[in-house]
Each structure stands twice: as C-alpha cells, then as structure tokens.
Amino acid sequence: MKLLFQKYKVLIVLALGITIVFFGFKYFSKKKPEKKITEENKNVFTVPEDVIRRHPLTYVGLKEVSQFEELALPGRITYDPESMAKVGSQVEARIKKVLVKEGDRVSQGSPLAILSSIQLGEVEAAYVKARASLDALKMQADRAKELFEMKVTSAKEYEFATMQYKTAKTEVETTRIKLDNYGLTPSEIEGIERGIYVSSNLILRSPINGEVTERKAILGQQVTRNEELFTIANLSHLWVLLDVYEKDLGGVREGAQATIYPLGDEHSSVQILGKVGYVGTVLDNVKRTAKLRIMVSNKGNKLKPGQTVTAKVAGLVVSTGGGKRKMIPVEAVHEIEGKSFVFVPHGEGSFEAVNVVVGDTIEDDVIILGGLPDGAEVVSKGSFVLKSEFMKF
Known part of the structure; x- marks a missing residue:
C-alpha cells in the first residue's frame, strides 16, 4: 500500500511539472511577438493631452502638383538710378x-x-x-x-x-x-x-x-x-529689367532669388545671383506684361548697361507636362540628427516620427521624394511641439 502511494506521488509531481512547462512555454511564446512590435514602433510616442490643448495642431495631406521647371526670360541690364548721375x-x-x-x-x-x-x-x-x-x-x-x-x-x-x-x-x-x-x-x-x-x-x-x-x-x-x-555711374550695382506676362506674375515675390547669365547660355560659368526688388503693378495694354526689376551686385564688372541677358527667377515656372510632384508645407518637416522627419498622427494623442526623403523647396512647400505613402496625413502647424516631445524619448 505504501509503495502504491509513492507511485501516485511521483505521477502527481510529473503532471505538475509538465503543466508548468506547458504554460510557461505558451507564456513566453506570446511575449516574444510583443517585444518585436515594440521594436518596430520605437518612433511612436504619446503626447500629453494638456500639451495638445495648449498647442493646437493642424493636419495636412500630401499635395500633388504638376512638374515644373524654371522659366528663362530675356532681360536687359540698366543703371541703378540711385547710383548714377x-x-x-x-x-x-x-x-x-x-x-x-x-x-x-x-x-x-x-x-x-x-x-x-x-x-x-x-x-x-x-x-x-x-x-x-x-x-x-x-x-x-x-x-x-x-x-x-x-x-x-x-x-x-x-x-x-x-x-x-x-x-x-x-x-x-x-x-x-x-x-x-x-x-x-x-x-x-x-x-x-x-x-x-x-x-x-x-x-x-x-x-x-x-x-x-x-x-x-x-x-x-x-x-x-x-x-x-x-x-x-557706379557700376557695382545694376538692375535687370524683365517683361513678365500677366499669367506668370502670381508666382513671383519681392526678395525672390534670380540667376543671371549670358543670353541663351544657361550652362555658362558666368552666373550672377540677384534678388527681385520690384514686381510691377501696371500692365502694358498691348503686350499684357509687367516690369520685373532684379537687383544685382556687379563685382568684377561682368555685366554692362545695355547688355541683353537671360534670367531665371524663383517662382517663374512653366509646366513640363510630366508626372506629379508630392509636396507638404516646409513647417511640417524637421531635421533630427541629420535626417528629415514628419509626424504622422495615430489617434488618441499618439504620433509617429517618420523619416522622409525631401527634395527642393518651392516657396512655402517642400517636395517629398519618399517615405510617405499616398493619402498620409502629417502635422503641419504645431509640429515643433511634437519634435520637442519626441526628443524626450
């Protein structure tokens, strides 16, 4: 009888051991995928509600625009009236x-x-x-x-x-x-x-x-x-005068950068940078053009009054008929450790810092070359607050 009791005791211990091993295996096998998910979402973070209330956020989607290239226009060099007599x-x-x-x-x-x-x-x-x-x-x-x-x-x-x-x-x-x-x-x-x-x-x-x-x-x-x-005349400062058609005036702003080079030679090594000093407000009744004045520094006297040149002005663009470009506001993109990031909302105060590839900046927008899927939304206004919160993690 005593021997039979000992056999039952051994069986009970073995059963308990097998049970512990079985449930332990199931527990650890479930925990492993959770660890993997955490690693994949290490750029996801949560922002306290009171922070969002103090700093309202604006969400924007990718904006698609046609492919454009800068429009080259002929111009004429003239004196700066303030520097001549x-x-x-x-x-x-x-x-x-x-x-x-x-x-x-x-x-x-x-x-x-x-x-x-x-x-x-x-x-x-x-x-x-x-x-x-x-x-x-x-x-x-x-x-x-x-x-x-x-x-x-x-x-x-x-x-x-x-x-x-x-x-x-x-x-x-x-x-x-x-x-x-x-x-x-x-x-x-x-x-x-x-x-x-x-x-x-x-x-x-x-x-x-x-x-x-x-x-x-x-x-x-x-x-x-x-x-x-x-x-x-003091030739160290000159003007470049351009005739710009009415339909193209909307994209030009005072202070926009311009590149001046010899007429028709866009690849010339002689290139001078200037800035738009004035955008005409009166149109020619016949040509329907307005005057655009570019101010240039003429170090080395490379430009001569009366000379005809070609000018490219930021904002003066023409459609190439090619594919679309995806753009978002410049304020939505932040540089962190040498990389460009945007913040994508995940709901309930949760956001993800997504690494993107950026291209040229055109006025207040920047071209997104990669990193964001179609239809994605990003935080624009207030995104600087998210950058501060993200840097805390």
Missing part, C-alpha cells in the same frame, strides 16, 4: 576744356570740364557789386540807428536806411543762390567775396563716385542750360 551746365556756356573721357573713374567733386560763360560772369560781377553795396548800406543803417537813438534823426530816416540795408541783403542772398545753382563750390563763392576769384569760367564736377560711361562734351561746343554732357 547726368551732368550738364546750369547756364549757357562754351566748352573750353574736357578733362575726362569714357571709362575714366572719378570721385565726387572731380572736375569733368571747364566752361566759359558770359552769363556766369555777369552774375559774379553782380554778386561782387551787391556785396560792396551791402557793406556800405550796413554802415549807414548802423549810423542811422545811433542817430535815431540820440534823437538826432527822425524815425522815418532810420526806417528808410534799415529798409535799404535789408533790400541789399536780399539781393546778395539771391545772387549767391544763383552762383550755387550754377555749380560753384562754397570755396569758389568765398573767393568771389574776398575779391580774388572773379571769372566767367565754370568747372563741371562729378556729383558721385563712379565711372564716366558717356561723354557728349566736345571742345568748343556751345551748350544750353541743362544739356546733358556726361553720364557718371
């Missing part, structure tokens, strides 16, 4: 001497030509005479004031002397303004006042630093008032 005589005169030629570099105040003007000589003589008269009348006015205060002369005599002095002073000031308008420098006018500079000669001077790009002055030439004799 037209120089001419302010009085009728004859050119006695020309001091510069085209291509010469000049500084502000540099003499360009010497002119002889009878009219200027007359104004100079009138200024000298007016100055002398002013000095005499000032003495008379001062003397009349003293006598009036001593009750030697009448108020009428004192007022008459004072009026004569004020009239002479006005004449001197008016004549000086004429000399200044004719182009005489303050030192030259002071010389006339001291009686050491009385001449009918007029020196034309450059009003800016730059280069003589045009000379019309000829020795012995008789010139009229405001006749243009020289063009001085």
